[in-house]
Amino acid sequence: MYRPSDFPPFAVTVDLVVLTLRSDELCALLVRRGEAPHKGRWALPGGFVREDESLDAAAARELAEETGLDRVHLEQLGSYGDPRRDPRMRVVSVAYLALAPDLPVPVAGTDASEARWSPVDTAGKLAFDHGRILADGVERARSKLEYTPLGTAFCAPDFTVAELRRVYELVWGTALDARNFHRKVTGVPGLLEPTGETTTRDGGRPAQLYRRGPAATLHPPLVRS
Amino acid sequence: MYRPSDFPPFAVTVDLVVLTLRSDELCALLVRRGEAPHKGRWALPGGFVREDESLDAAAARELAEETGLDRVHLEQLGSYGDPRRDPRMRVVSVAYLALAPDLPVPVAGTDASEARWSPVDTAGKLAFDHGRILADGVERARSKLEYTPLGTAFCAPDFTVAELRRVYELVWGTALDARNFHRKVTGVPGLLEPTGETTTRDGGRPAQLYRRGPAATLHPPLVRS
DNA sequence: TCTCCTTATCGTCAGTCTGACGATAACACT
DNA sequence: AGTGTTATCGTCAGACTGACGATAAGGAGA
Numbered sequence: 001m002y003r004p005s006d007f008p009p010f011a012v013t014v015d016l017v018v019l020t021l022r023s024d025e026l027c028a029l030l031v032r033r034g035e036a037p038h039k040g041r042w043a044l045p046g047g048f049v050r051e052d053e054s055l056d057a058a059a060a061r062e063l064a065e066e067t068g069l070d071r072v073h074l075e076q077l078g079s080y081g082d083p084r085r086d087p088r089m090r091v092v093s094v095a096y097l098a099l100a101p102d103l104p105v106p107v108a109g110t111d112a113s114e115a116r117w118s119p120v121d122t123a124g125k126l127a128f129d130h131g132r133i134l135a136d137g138v139e140r141a142r143s144k145l146e147y148t149p150l151g152t153a154f155c156a157p158d159f160t161v162a163e164l165r166r167v168y169e170l171v172w173g174t175a176l177d178a179r180n181f182h183r184k185v186t187g188v189p190g191l192l193e194p195t196g197e198t199t200t201r202d203g204g205r206p207a208q209l210y211r212r213g214p215a216a217t218l219h220p221p222l223v224r225s
Numbered sequence: 226m227y228r229p230s231d232f233p234p235f236a237v238t239v240d241l242v243v244l245t246l247r248s249d250e251l252c253a254l255l256v257r258r259g260e261a262p263h264k265g266r267w268a269l270p271g272g273f274v275r276e277d278e279s280l281d282a283a284a285a286r287e288l289a290e291e292t293g294l295d296r297v298h299l300e301q302l303g304s305y306g307d308p309r310r311d312p313r314m315r316v317v318s319v320a321y322l323a324l325a326p327d328l329p330v331p332v333a334g335t336d337a338s339e340a341r342w343s344p345v346d347t348a349g350k351l352a353f354d355h356g357r358i359l360a361d362g363v364e365r366a367r368s369k370l371e372y373t374p375l376g377t378a379f380c381a382p383d384f385t386v387a388e389l390r391r392v393y394e395l396v397w398g399t400a401l402d403a404r405n406f407h408r409k410v411t412g413v414p415g416l417l418e419p420t421g422e423t424t425t426r427d428g429g430r431p432a433q434l435y436r437r438g439p440a441a442t443l444h445p446p447l448v449r450s
Numbered sequence: 451t452c453t454c455c456t457t458a459t460c461g462t463c464a465g466t467c468t469g470a471c472g473a474t475a476a477c478a479c480t
Numbered sequence: 481a482g483t484g485t486t487a488t489c490g491t492c493a494g495a496c497t498g499a500c501g502a503t504a505a506g507g508a509g510a
Contacts, residue, residue, distance in 0.1 A: 008276040009234035051233040055306035079304045079319045081280040094304045204457025205505040429486025430476040
């Protein structure tokens with residue numbers, strides 16, 4: 001029996017933490033708000049979940065609208081529902097984390113709003129509780145690199161061990177020994193599949209090209225010391 | 226500007242995966258539904274988020290209502306918002322995971338509904354998408370045991386190494402070598418703090434009692450082989 | 451073409467960690 | 481006193497780790 005008086009109505013939105021690596025930095029996609037509240041302030045991209053749409057579908061739709069991208073890694077991050085997070089009304093936001101390789105396009109701006117890639121450390125104060133959501137997304141990415149093959153989500157389909165190592169170094173903010181990283185990463189079963197091709201796009205001796213293998217988790221994991 | 230026509234109204238609920246160890250099994254708290262839909266079927270405990278309440282507060286309130294318990298571990302698990310998960314209306318459910326020591330009380334039933342502890346493997350078909358939520362919660366618990374001190378949440382404030390080992394064995398469903406487990410667990414910095422007391426409640430030679438230490442993550446982790 | 455520079459990849463080695471399992475210790479009960 | 485039960489400490493070989501040396505294989509410039 002459907003009695004609307006039984007429950008208070010909520011607005012439900014999805015917000016996206018879209019991370020990529022640009023010019024040697026871990027960057028997040030931000031859009032400038034064109035309306036109050038927080039007009040003019042930078043915020044995470046997102047929008048209302050539609051009547052007939054699952055949460056995952058809403059996140060994928062918003063991601064496609066903002067970046068034009070499809071086929072990037074997208075996972076649910078968590079939900080944020082403080083009663084006062086939006087002064088207009090009661091909003092619950094379901095945050096998603098997306099990881100993308102460096103985008104050749106500088107982000108197609110939707111509507112009239114600006115968009116930019118901002119280094120995650122210097123994003124400044126964001127609208128609503130988006131600063132916390134961004135921090136949670138970055139921490140999720142950092143820890144998932146340890147025990148999942150998600151680092152490959154920042155790479156092109158074919159990539160070298162050095163390119164993957166650069167992903168780890170930039171996301172973790174630490175330097176890694178190239179030789180030990182090579183040994184460990186090639187030793188994890190199911191992580192890398194050699195394509196047989198080589199490339200010299202990084203300079204120096206030609207490097208093997210790999211694509212991501214079938215492993216869902218890393219055994220043993222690549223731990224941050 | 227608040228224009229309700231801009232967004233579809235949702236109901237927001239919290240659902241709880243409350244896990245404990247009873248008679249050598251990992252069990253979840255289930256309640257029997259008293260109303261359609263799924264009338265008479267077992268479901269996770271939960272309820273609507275109130276107008277002026279955060280998600281965390283709603284989860285804590287529901288947990289206290291259902292179990293009378295406070296001070297147990299409670300963390301957000303994820304959100305479930307398929308458009309057709311509840312035939313009455315559009316509902317987004319924010320699931321929480323709670324871990325509790327074995328409860329002396331047999332669960333105070335709220336309202337007129339039944340409640341019981343069910344082994345997680347034989348819970349049967351649950352209402353709505355609660356089967357999936359329960360499975361996600363169990364998997365979260367299993368993996369968090371590896372790299373966090375959360376196993377202690379299943380124990381009394383003071384516990385022995387053997388009691389903690391039993392937690393790992395029951396949650397993971399594997400047998401562990403008592404000697405190696407003892408060495409590893411006492412070697413993780415910040416995991417255990419000796420109380421100085423001993424107990425013979427498990428029989429045999431008296432065992433040291435410990436309480437949980439300040440560590441938030443386990444270095445090195447206790448890995449499932 | 452030869453030399454140098456850069457990066458990739460393989461090896462070595464000592465210290466640490468792991469799993470398997472033996473040996474004792476310290477109680478309760480008979 | 482002997483026996484059963486659990487707790488806790490040791491040992492040992494193999495795997496893994498971080499530090500770092502050595503070699504390979506390309507490009508750029510003399």
